[in-house]
Amino acid sequence: MAKILKMPLDTSDRIATTTAPQDVLAEDAATFDVLRRMREDILCCVLKPNQRLRFGELRQRYDTSVGTLREALSHLVSEGLARTEAGRGFSVAPISLADFLDLSELRVYLETRTLADAIRHGTDAWEAEIVSAYFLMSKLKAPRIDDPVAAKREWGKRHKRFHDALVATCTSPWSLHFRSELFAQAQRYHWLKVIHARSKRPDEHLELRDAALARDVDLACRLIEKHIRTTVEQVASEVPGLTMDAGRGGRRRRG
Structure with a gap:
């Protein structure tokens, strides 16, 4: 039986009937x-x-x-x-560069799709959550490899909260579901990038925040795509031991 979901952040009285998996x-x-x-x-x-x-x-x-x-x-x-x-x-589960490249291409599609729709349907509550989530994330420094587990978990939660806030008013439960699944898979690679990074990047989250709040769909989508692709480049160049081998049952990316 389909379940009844209220749209994120109580953005309106819209109620969606969907069979998207339960969280x-x-x-x-x-x-x-x-x-x-x-x-x-x-x-x-x-x-x-x-x-x-x-x-x-x-x-x-x-x-x-x-x-x-x-x-x-x-x-x-x-x-x-x-x-x-x-x-x-x-x-x-194993990780590989081939896997990360594959899921990142899908992430570009779904992140831009859900972000564009969220901006078009954004509310005051949506804006407030983006501001709050960014503020809380910015209060913590990105953790290092030898930091306590609790510190790593907390930073990860705040990072996820910010990215979830950006797309919270997207009206497609299925798009949000698959976007969330891919975000989770990418988190392991993103984490390895954080703890092994040799280069410092500008505050791309701040740029994303400002573009979303300005309701600039084109700029926000360009920024989230750049954010994903830059992370791929950094992982490929800076994370030690990551190869194209996708492991048993995996496939090698062509081209």
């Missing part, structure tokens, strides 16, 4: 708390690509039962953040 991370059950924490650890590369996820270690780390872990891991497999193999258990 289980908003649920309060214990399983989803463990899922949120494991997901954050994968996205921040605390749990590293290809790392075996052994139940004994996970039970101690997350203080939970094997049953809860299995349910959380099943969600992560469905998201593409973990892998499972008969007789070998679970592991963190």
Whole structure:
């Protein structure tokens, strides 16, 4: 049965009926708390690509039962953040430059599409959330490789909040769903870029904020595309050990 979703930020009385997947991370059950924490650890590369996820270690780390872990891991497999193999258990999904190039091309399409629609339907509440999210993100310095896990998680949350705020008034639940899935996949690569970066970039988030608030669709879309592509270039040149090998079941990008 289709679920009823209220549009983000209560932008209007519009109610959308959609079959876009439910955001289980908003649920309060214990399983989803463990899922949120494991997901954050994968996205921040605390749990590293290809790392075996052994139940004994996970039970101690997350203080939970094997049953809860299995349910959380099943969600992560469905998201593409973990892998499972008969007789070998679970592991963190691999990363590769080919994978990052592939998902980044799709991100350019969906980020520009959702951002343009959000700007056209933006409200005062939408503007206020963009300003607040940017302010909170700017209060923290981008973390380094040896920073505490808590600091990495907090910066990651604030970074995601800002990017989510930009597109919050987009009227397409399916576009928002797939955009969110790709953003999550890209976060691992973005994180590696943050902690290994040798070059300093201008405040592209500030430019994005100002273009969105000015309701300049063309400029905002150019900026988000540049933001994504510049990150790809930086990851490719500065993250050590990242190759074009997409791993088992992957494919090599041509051209």
